[in-house]
Amino acid sequence: MTRSELVSVLAERLNGYTKRDTEKIVKAILDGIKEALARGEKVEIRGFGNFRLRTRRERKARNPKTGTTVEVPVKRVPFFKVGKELKEMVDGKTPTPSESDSSPT
């Protein structure tokens, strides 16, 4: 599923929103998560998972073209830890709770 497909599904499920409005909201949500991590914060979505930063140590690397050694500085990367509910849903150990009604057509 792509971003625009997701936007269509959401717009359909919530009546009264155009795709354009929905895309704006989706953007606000995703940007909100990104910005929080950029500030060094952690984002916790219960039932879904947590987004946080992982720090990669500085290391020495080589430029494969010239062979010179370069220092790669400390780097922060986004990391997602899957929440318990989502983990179990995907593994099929428990019946999916939000599956019974609302068939996406």
Place this chain on the structure above:
Amino acid sequence: MTKANLVDHIYEKVGLSKKEAMEMVELLFETIKDTLSQGESIKLSGFGTFSVRSKGSRRGRNPKTGVEIEIEPRRVVTFKPSVQFKSAVETGSDT
């Protein structure tokens, strides 16, 4: 930041009521969850990709007791952040 803070953020950015913002946040994550549980991945350009990977069975060991056990095949979710997400986060001032 929690789901509630995220709702506030949307409420400020977009002209929605708090109730509507909450509905939208809930629905977004529920839809992603449902899609992943059907084994389908989600590609959100500018953000990243959530995908489902199947892991085969393997032998494991209880680290406490040393007893060998069979770890059953399972499906797990992985997230790969997009280039934009990575570069937004990369050089933090406070590390």
